[in-house]
Amino acid sequence: MLRLSQIKLSINHKEDEIKKAILKTLNIDNKDLISYKIYKQSIDARRKKLYFVYTLDIEVKNEEKVLKKNNKKVTLAPDLKYKYVNTGEKKLKNPPIIVGSGPAGLFAGLILAEMGYNPIIFERGKNVEERTKDVERFWKEKKLLANSNVQFGEGGAGTFSDGKLTTQIKNIRCRKVLEEFIEAGAPKEIIYKNKPHVGTDILKKVVVNIRKKIISLGGKFCFESQVTDLIIEDNKVKGVIINNTDFIESEVVVLALGHSARDTFEMLYKKI
Numbered sequence: 001m002l003r004l005s006q007i008k009l010s011i012n013h014k015e016d017e018i019k020k021a022i023l024k025t026l027n028i029d030n031k032d033l034i035s036y037k038i039y040k041q042s043i044d045a046r047r048k049k050l051y052f053v054y055t056l057d058i059e060v061k062n063e064e065k066v067l068k069k070n071n072k073k074v075t076l077a078p079d080l081k082y083k084y085v086n087t088g089e090k091k092l093k094n095p096p097i098i099v100g101s102g103p104a105g106l107f108a109g110l111i112l113a114e115m116g117y118n119p120i121i122f123e124r125g126k127n128v129e130e131r132t133k134d135v136e137r138f139w140k141e142k143k144l145l146a147n148s149n150v151q152f153g154e155g156g157a158g159t160f161s162d163g164k165l166t167t168q169i170k171n172i173r174c175r176k177v178l179e180e181f182i183e184a185g186a187p188k189e190i191i192y193k194n195k196p197h198v199g200t201d202i203l204k205k206v207v208v209n210i211r212k213k214i215i216s217l218g219g220k221f222c223f224e225s226q227v228t229d230l231i232i233e234d235n236k237v238k239g240v241i242i243n244n245t246d247f248i249e250s251e252v253v254v255l256a257l258g259h260s261a262r263d264t265f266e267m268l269y270k271k272i
């Protein structure tokens with residue numbers, strides 16, 4: 001796979017003009033272009049006329065020859081496939097626990113489920129369908145439910161965040177997030193658009209589909225299940241207490257609490 005950068009086209013360009021630009025820039029025949037996809041699209045607004053500037057990932061016949069001939073314009077495309085971290089050698093006695101089902105908890109759950117760990121996700125709020133009703137009621141009647149609101153519930157603060165997918169980090173793993181969003185129903189363009197936007201209506205479906213995927217891979221969700229205590233013995237995590245009553249054993253607890261759970265942070269502050 002090769003990467004071709006700085007392909008500039010008018011913002012009103014037709015779909016086939018991308019292909020034409022590739023053929024022209026690389027000086028190759030149509031039959032030698034196997035496929036292409038947009039890696040990145042940004043807007044050049046420096047002059048009166050607006051342009052899209054594309055970075056394209058392309059598959060061609062005779063890759064080496066094309067690369068050699070166009071060494072200033074094309075490079076080898078980096079391998080963008082998500083790489084899972086190495087696992088330990090000892091088998092876990094219990095499934096890992098994730099506290100919170102915001103973006104952090106959902107993706108920790110997804111990765112662990114994909115790796116075969118059957119994680120259990122505890123979320124103090126309700127599933128997104130029930131939560132949406134509570135949020136709508138709050139906006140109409142101004143009655144706040146402490147554990148089911150814009151901050152707490154499935155999808156976390158992310159669900160009602162409007163979904164401007166911005167991040168300050170440049171990390172290959174961001175692509176995995178976008179790919180999973182698309183698989184779960186987000187628009188395909190988010191993968192290449194600069195500062196993409198999903199919107200709360202779509203996000204709510206995306207969150208449900210990510211939950212379904214985690215469950216299909218062996219994960220489990222427990223809603224209205226607030227972690228009220230973290231059990232530590234001999235400096236090792238032993239498990240959590242749910243809703244002040246049930247002990248759930250696990251030697252791995254991922255705290256994906258966001259920044260609104262003051263009560264949980266106060267509990268942890270006393271513990272750790």
Ligand SMILES: Cc1cc2nc3c(=O)[nH]c(=O)nc-3n(C[C@H](O)[C@H](O)[C@H](O)COP(=O)(O)OP(=O)(O)OC[C@H]3O[C@@H](n4cnc5c(N)ncnc54)[C@H](O)[C@@H]3O)c2cc1C
Pocket residue numbers: 099100101102103104105122123124125151152153154155156157158159160161162163164165166167225226227228256257258259260261264
């Ligand atoms: C109104 C608003 C708009 C935003 N807009 C954007 C935006 O457009 N783009 C953007 O990138 N970011 C936006 N953000 C920020 C973004 O939502 C957060 O950065 C993101 O949600 C953080 O993810 P998280 O998983 O770390 O935490 P959270 O999303 O806060 O999720 C934490 C979850 O943990 C659960 N939890 C907490 N304590 C416990 C406990 N003791 N037991 C069980 N569960 C618990 C909570 O119920 C919650 O569901 C917005 C935030 C808000 C509030």
